[in-house]
Amino acid sequence: MNNEELFKQIVAHAKEYGFIFPSSEIYDGLAAVYDYAQYGSELKNNIKQYWWKAMVQMHENIVGIDSAIFMHPTIWKASGHVDAFNDPMIDNKDSKKRYRADVLIEDYIQKIEDKINKEVEKAKKRFENFDEALYRQTNQRVVEYQKKIDDTTARMAKCLNDNDLAGLKALIEELGIACPISGTKNWTDVRQFNLMFSTQIGSLSEGADTIYLRPETAQGIFVNFLNVYKTGRMKIPFGIAQIGKAFRNEIVARQFIFRMREFEQMEMQFFVRPGEELKWFSFWKEERMKWHQALGIPAENYRYHDHEKLAHYANAATDIEFKFPFGFKELEGIHSRTDYDLSQHEKYSGKKLRYFDAETNESYVPYVIETSIGVDRMFLAVFSHAYTEETLEDGSTRTVLRFPAKLAPVKVAILPLVKKDGMPEKAREVMDILKPEMMCQYDEKDAIGRRYRRQDAIGTPYCITVDSDTLNDNTVTIRERDTMKQYRVPIDNLLNELLPKLR
Numbered sequence: 331m332n333n334e335e336l337f338k339q340i341v342a343h344a345k346e347y348g349f350i351f352p353s354s355e356i357y358d359g360l361a362a363v364y365d366y367a368q369y370g371s372e373l374k375n376n377i378k379q380y381w382w383k384a385m386v387q388m389h390e391n392i393v394g395i396d397s398a399i400f401m402h403p404t405i406w407k408a409s410g411h412v413d414a415f416n417d418p419m420i421d422n423k424d425s426k427k428r429y430r431a432d433v434l435i436e437d438y439i440q441k442i443e444d445k446i447n448k449e450v451e452k453a454k455k456r457f458e459n460f461d462e463a464l465y466r467q468t469n470q471r472v473v474e475y476q477k478k479i480d481d482t483t484a485r486m487a488k489c490l491n492d493n494d495l496a497g498l499k500a501l502i503e504e505l506g507i508a509c510p511i512s513g514t515k516n517w518t519d520v521r522q523f524n525l526m527f528s529t530q531i532g533s534l535s536e537g538a539d540t541i542y543l544r545p546e547t548a549q550g551i552f553v554n555f556l557n558v559y560k561t562g563r564m565k566i567p568f569g570i571a572q573i574g575k576a577f578r579n580e581i582v583a584r585q586f587i588f589r590m591r592e593f594e595q596m597e598m599q600f601f602v603r604p605g606e607e608l609k610w611f612s613f614w615k616e617e618r619m620k621w622h623q624a625l626g627i628p629a630e631n632y633r634y635h636d637h638e639k640l641a642h643y644a645n646a647a648t649d650i651e652f653k654f655p656f657g658f659k660e661l662e663g664i665h666s667r668t669d670y671d672l673s674q675h676e677k678y679s680g681k682k683l684r685y686f687d688a689e690t691n692e693s694y695v696p697y698v699i700e701t702s703i704g705v706d707r708m709f710l711a712v713f714s715h716a717y718t719e720e721t722l723e724d725g726s727t728r729t730v731l732r733f734p735a736k737l738a739p740v741k742v743a744i745l746p747l748v749k750k751d752g753m754p755e756k757a758r759e760v761m762d763i764l765k766p767e768m769m770c771q772y773d774e775k776d777a778i779g780r781r782y783r784r785q786d787a788i789g790t791p792y793c794i795t796v797d798s799d800t801l802n803d804n805t806v807t808i809r810e811r812d813t814m815k816q817y818r819v820p821i822d823n824l825l826n827e828l829l830p831k832l833r
């Protein structure tokens with residue numbers, strides 16, 4: 331199965347097994363908006379909890395807030411979003427499809443990267459076969475492809491930095507990029523498109539004001555900086571964290587929940603002494619990678635991508651990229667945002683947003699390191715990595731979601747072997763013991779093998795079977811999802827056995 335087919339299977343599985351539904355499906359859906367279903371919302375909540383615990387509970391100098399989505403419209407003027415939160419877009423005149431100019435170029439670069447990977451595979455074989463001449467040829471091609479990637483990336487970064495829209499169009503034309511729908515190279519000029527949604531607050535007759543749906547949660551943190559610093563008696567360095575919805579009118583909405591118009595972010599702004607920001611930038615760069623890898627997803631699925639094009643407010647930035655089924659793409663951003671945001675809010679609000687440093691006896695606008703990750707992208711990373719189709723020893727197949735146990739939507743399924751002889755009642759007793767501690771599911775329908783498969787397909791790490799021995803000796807069987815191994819445990823010991831595995 332190639333990656334495209336795999337991704338299709340993953341999307342289909344997410345719907346069929348109650349993780350994610352297209353929004354408003356009975357009305358034929360709404361582009362790039364999705365609903366989380368019964369298992370999806372559990373998984374999403376577990377991801378948010380895992381982040382909140384790691385960031386807020388485990389760091390004594392980070393506190394969490396929950397600011398409103400609607401904010402004073404001047405905030406978005408101060409932050410630069412009204413004037414500069416734009417994407418360069420280009421339309422194909424034949425298909426009438428609209429694309430982000432930089433995404434078209436990145437897709438082109440991805441294709442060259444795929445070619446490099448193929449050449450490297452070939453080179454390995456030729457090396458093993460002592461085919462020196464052909465090996466050299468392959469290596470030469472890799473060098474040429476890499477140069478093409480580097481040149482293209484540098485040119486694109488320069489155009490984006492200089493806001494050179496004609497330069498972007500020229501690059502697309504020179505690279506011979508065609509529209510994937512029409513196949514033609516009949517492009518419009520590149521234009522800027524603001525990504526913020528706007529609406530009206532108050533009734534129109536009263537002269538309503540235009541306000542925006544926040545495109546990031548960060549500004550809710552900045553405008554509360556002073557309140558939190560004072561009421562929380564915070565000492566620098568300290569952080570403010572927040573999880574919440576954000577909205578962007580994305581031009582290219584595709585790849586399922588990777589790029590949505592309504593999504594959720596988990597952001598943390600870390601306030602530091604001016605001059606110490608790059609030290610803390612390196613700290614958070616490492617710390618966030620550790621958070622990802624602590625989930626047990628192998629390290630080769632992650633990489634850093636340091637930015638060539640820095641946003642106007644940043645003096646360092648990197649992405650943590652994840653190997654999605656459609657290639658390495660941004661999962662989380664870590665930015666050194668300088669004192670830009672707080673200084674802008676000082677300017678626009680006329681209020682001082684300063685920290686008094688008792689150690690140096692100085693007042694200053696703190697510098698900020700931001701870590702920002704999309705809940706939905708994290709969901710997609712966990713879900714797509716967990717999705718596995720296996721052929722078992724007896725030739726049968728199973729689809730299993732190998733979620734890390736602490737993120738799994740259902741932790742334990744409780745299954746009476748048969749629907750009689752007092753087994754369902756006993757199973758209910760087990761359910762009552764476990765239910766207050768973990769998400770459980772009771773299932774007595776169909777043969778036990780089919781019930782195991784159903785649990786595999788939603789990623790339940792443990793199944794507990796109540797059989798005739800249970801009625802005699804008060805023990806049950808635990809069946810592990812990944813190894814399919816089974817072992818007996820006394821019911822009295824179940825919590826001791828399961829809780830450490832789920833932590």
Ligand code: ATP
Pocket residue numbers: 546578580587588589590591593594595660661662663702703704705706707
């Ligand atoms: P991209 O380049 O992919 O558009 P970005 O650089 O604009 O992302 P940031 O503004 O840094 O993203 O947002 C921080 C995080 O929020 C991203 O790393 C991503 O996980 C998430 N995110 C941003 N836009 C979306 C979206 N449209 N849908 C889902 N998640 C998103």
